[in-house]
Structure formats: C-alpha cells, structure tokens
Amino acid sequence: MPRKVFTSKVYEHKVVLVTGGCSGIGRALVLRFAQAGARLVIFDLQQTELDSLLQLVRDQHNVEALGLCCDVADPLAVQQAVAQVLEQFGGIDVLVNNAGISHRSSFAETELGVFERVMAVNYFGALHCTKAALESLITRRGQIIVLSSLSVYAPLLYRSAYNASKHALHGLFETLRYELNGSGVNVMLVCPGFTATDLRKNALVGSVTLANQPPLAMRKLASARDVAESIYRGAIKRKSLLVLDNVDWRARLLARYFPRLFERVLLPRMSRLKARRP
Known part of the structure; x- marks a missing residue:
C-alpha cells in the first residue's frame, strides 16, 4: 500500500x-x-509469545524493542513496568491501550467475578497504564490510543460486562481529552467492528473460565492488519474518534434512532448467540 513520504517519518525513533x-x-x-x-x-x-515477537521486530525491522510480562489489571505491576520503560527509553510518546478480554454469557448467568475481571482488564488496565505514563506523555506532547468497540453504538447480546467496560472507557477518556486540552496530548478512541482476533476464541463464560466452544461464525471479519493500518493512519492525523468502516452504519443508525427496530432486526444477527447460548 503506497504511503506519502512525510507520513513514514512521523513515528521514527518514537x-x-x-x-x-x-x-x-x-x-x-x-x-x-x-x-x-x-x-x-x-x-x-505470555513470555514465549513476547520473546518471539521481539525477535521478529528486531530481525525484520531492525528497531529497538522491549517486552515485559505485565498484567495491566495489577496497578503495582503497571507502575513497575512503566518505570522500567522510562528508565530504559527516557519517556513514552504513544500509549496504545489495547489489552482486553470478553465473555459470552447472559447477565443472569454471569458471576460477579466475570464483571470484575472484564472491568479490571478492559477499563482499569487502560486507567492504570495511562496514569503511570501520563506525565511522560504530557512532557512529550504524545498520544493515547484506546481500543473501544462497535458495542458502544450497538450493544451485543450476552456481553453485558464487555459492553459496560467499553462505555466506561469512553466516559474516562473523553473526560481526559477535555482536561488535557492545550497540553498537546492527543487522545484517540478507536471503535472497530468484528475483527479476526483471538478475543472471541478466548472469551470467558459465566463462571470466569474460558469458553470451550469454538468462536461464533461471523459473516464478515476485518483482518487485524487492516484495522491496525486504519488506526495508524488515524493516529498520524491525531484524530479524537476513529469509527472504522467495518462498523455497520445501519446498526449505528437503528440503535440510536430506531431502537425497537434494531432490537428486532439487527441485534440477533450481530450477536449470533441466541441458538448457542452457554
């Protein structure tokens, strides 16, 4: 894919x-x-996956890379990891809050621990990392990129904890964006649609265990590479909100202006869970 010359230097050495x-x-x-x-x-x-990916980026792209085993849900672990980053690299220019988990279970069948774990990773994980890196990001007039979801616009059945965590991210980071106005820090919320990742395969069920059923079939899945390219281009433009083109505009429209029609027509198709509910 051709790219303009000036865009190729934006993140060099950042x-x-x-x-x-x-x-x-x-x-x-x-x-x-x-x-x-x-x-x-x-x-x-996962240390093994970290080591493999570090070797790949070093060999193929000849860039400096550091991989750290860190549970973003653990605030102390995040503080220690970010301190190590600051010591080794001198600062952080871009923070991508991508870590996340999901679940597949009805609200009534979902234990409290699932809600706590999903919020701990999806919401508090992003909060912990941003808190730890914020001073450096302000100093460097950097960027915070937050991976949200289409569920902010069109809720998905049997994912109440996941949907709630993504709404919480918008509440937090939209507020932070206003508070950082004038600081030079860009905050970009990203809402992708259905994407071919391990998130669905590794979803929790109602009892805080991994689902043992295969991922649900979706008619159209974007590739992670295409989504990443869109995010990269949005970051270059320092956008505040990036809703990717694989988020169905009809779902967004119906969910907002015709909720009953959305519930009857599109929600079952999007969720694809009614017949295979745990």
Whole structure:
C-alpha cells in the first residue's frame, strides 16, 4: 500500500507502548509501528509469545524493542513496568491501550467475578497504564490510543460486562481529552467492528473460565492488519474518534434512532448467540 513520504517519518525513533501486544490488533499495531521505525514496548502476559515477537521486530525491522510480562489489571505491576520503560527509553510518546478480554454469557448467568475481571482488564488496565505514563506523555506532547468497540453504538447480546467496560472507557477518556486540552496530548478512541482476533476464541463464560466452544461464525471479519493500518493512519492525523468502516452504519443508525427496530432486526444477527447460548 503506497504511503506519502512525510507520513513514514512521523513515528521514527518514537517510543510506542502497546498493551496486549502479542496477538490480534495489538500484534498488528506493533508490527505497523515497527515498520514506521518506532522503538517498541510490548506488554503482555505470555513470555514465549513476547520473546518471539521481539525477535521478529528486531530481525525484520531492525528497531529497538522491549517486552515485559505485565498484567495491566495489577496497578503495582503497571507502575513497575512503566518505570522500567522510562528508565530504559527516557519517556513514552504513544500509549496504545489495547489489552482486553470478553465473555459470552447472559447477565443472569454471569458471576460477579466475570464483571470484575472484564472491568479490571478492559477499563482499569487502560486507567492504570495511562496514569503511570501520563506525565511522560504530557512532557512529550504524545498520544493515547484506546481500543473501544462497535458495542458502544450497538450493544451485543450476552456481553453485558464487555459492553459496560467499553462505555466506561469512553466516559474516562473523553473526560481526559477535555482536561488535557492545550497540553498537546492527543487522545484517540478507536471503535472497530468484528475483527479476526483471538478475543472471541478466548472469551470467558459465566463462571470466569474460558469458553470451550469454538468462536461464533461471523459473516464478515476485518483482518487485524487492516484495522491496525486504519488506526495508524488515524493516529498520524491525531484524530479524537476513529469509527472504522467495518462498523455497520445501519446498526449505528437503528440503535440510536430506531431502537425497537434494531432490537428486532439487527441485534440477533450481530450477536449470533441466541441458538448457542452457554
């Protein structure tokens, strides 16, 4: 894909931290920023996958990279990891809050622990990382990129905890954007549609265990690479909101202005869970 010359230098030597960076959209973003010459920091829970990805970006893109095992839901672990990043790289230019988990279970059948775990990773994980990196981001007039979801516009059945966590992210980061007005820090919320990642495969069920059923079939899935490219281009333009083109505009329109029609026609199709509910 051709790119303008000036865009290829925007992130050269910049320090980019990606949480949940070993799979899906996170991995694709790591590779895209590595291609742009950024210095990479990757937070993930799997050391083997971290080591493999670090070797890949070093070999293929000849960039400096650091991988740290870090549970973003643990505030102390995040503080220690970010301190290590600041010590080694001197600062953070871009924070990508990508780490996330989902679940597939009705509200009535979902234990409290599932809500707590989903919020701990999806919401508090982004909060912890942003808190720890904020001073450096302000100093460097950097960027905060937050992975949200189409569920902010069109809720998905049997994902109440996931939907709630994404709404919470908007409440937090839209407020932060206003508070940072004039600081030079860009806050971009990203809302992708259905994407081919491990998020669906590794979804929790109602009892805080991984679902043992295969991922639900979707008619159209965007590739993680295409989503990452769109996010990268949105970041270059320092957008405040990026709703990707794989978010169905009809769902957004009906959910907002014709909710009953949305519930009857589109919601069952989008959720694809009624017949296979746990």
